[in-house]
Amino acid sequence: MSSHEFIKGTLKTIILKLLAQNKQMYGYEITQRVAQLSKDEIKLTYGALYPMLYKLEGEGLLVTTTEIVDNRARKYYSLTAEGKKLAKVKVSELQRFNEILRVILRDNEKPNVSLKLWAC
Amino acid sequence: MSSHEFIKGTLKTIILKLLAQNKQMYGYEITQRVAQLSKDEIKLTYGALYPMLYKLEGEGLLVTTTEIVDNRARKYYSLTAEGKKLAKVKVSELQRFNEILRVILRDNEKPNVSLKLWAC
DNA sequence: CTTAGATATATAATTTACTTAAATATATAA
DNA sequence: TTATATATTTAAGTAAATTATATATCTAAG
Secondary structure, eight states: OOOOGGGTTTHHHHHHHHHHHHSOEEHHHHHHHHHHHTTTSOOOOHHHHHHHHHHHHHTTSEEEEEEEETTEEEEEEEEOHHHHHHHHHHHHHHHHHHHHHHHHHSOOSSOOGGGGGGGO | OOOOGGGTTTHHHHHHHHHHHHSOEEHHHHHHHHHHHTTTSOOOOHHHHHHHHHHHHHTTSEEEEEEEETTEEEEEEEEOHHHHHHHHHHHHHHHHHHHHHHHHHSOOSSOOGGGGGGGO
16 A cells, blocks of 8 residues: 655644544544545555554544454544644644645746636 | 744655746755745755755756855756656646645535635 | 854754555455 | 455654754844
8 A cells, every 4th residue: 555755744634634523433444534535546554544543642632442343353543632622723734834835836937817706 | 943844745846846936046045935935834944955955966856056156155956857847747746635635624514604605 | 343143055863754564364255 | 265355553664854063154233
């Protein structure tokens, strides 16, 4: 399974966001959700995902509960109050960063015609 | 000088984009341009910037010319043909990644009222 | 006249956070 | 029985950042 070079630095925030939205998820489910949301363009690697989940648990940002489903252990992760708070902060920080990046990457050669639509 | 955790993985593309846009820039100028475009929210660290510039030079993506300005050496970087090609690819990849991230980070709880403005 | 701040490049040491790879195990469909 | 999907875990290696430091000049402030 391969990922995307640009995932670096954003993985923690992506996990926090998904858990903020879903109350509880298990690791495999998180990878599938990201694949689905990105139309298979981003595939989280387990070698990055699980260590990050343990780290977040160690930081008190999430707690785990293990359930047996189809004879297999499944570990659910859910945010603590602190985790929920941090999720909000991190998500808005990353949204802001993305906005800045959009400006930097914007094509400045030809003026953007669609700007004219603002007048409507 | 501190940076931004989300810069990870995007620095190379940011440098390529700025050089694609400006023909030639020197290191310090690149940090100032990013600071300006981000309203001081992103400050590139020299410890990240210069090693990346040498790496890009080593990869044949850019060439350098040194000029003396005010008795001080100033090293200008400009993209090679290969660098220009890669800049286009990397910029569109990062733009696409940002689009995906925007979807993942989008607030799905409450419907976005501003969507109604599209009707005008 | 000297100190601080802006300009400018370079690099060593360290740390973090990834990728790659492999191990383990079960269910299900071909 | 073979492959594919489901599911977690962790070791080894690497890339790319942070932090810190060194060097050097110019200009403005005091």
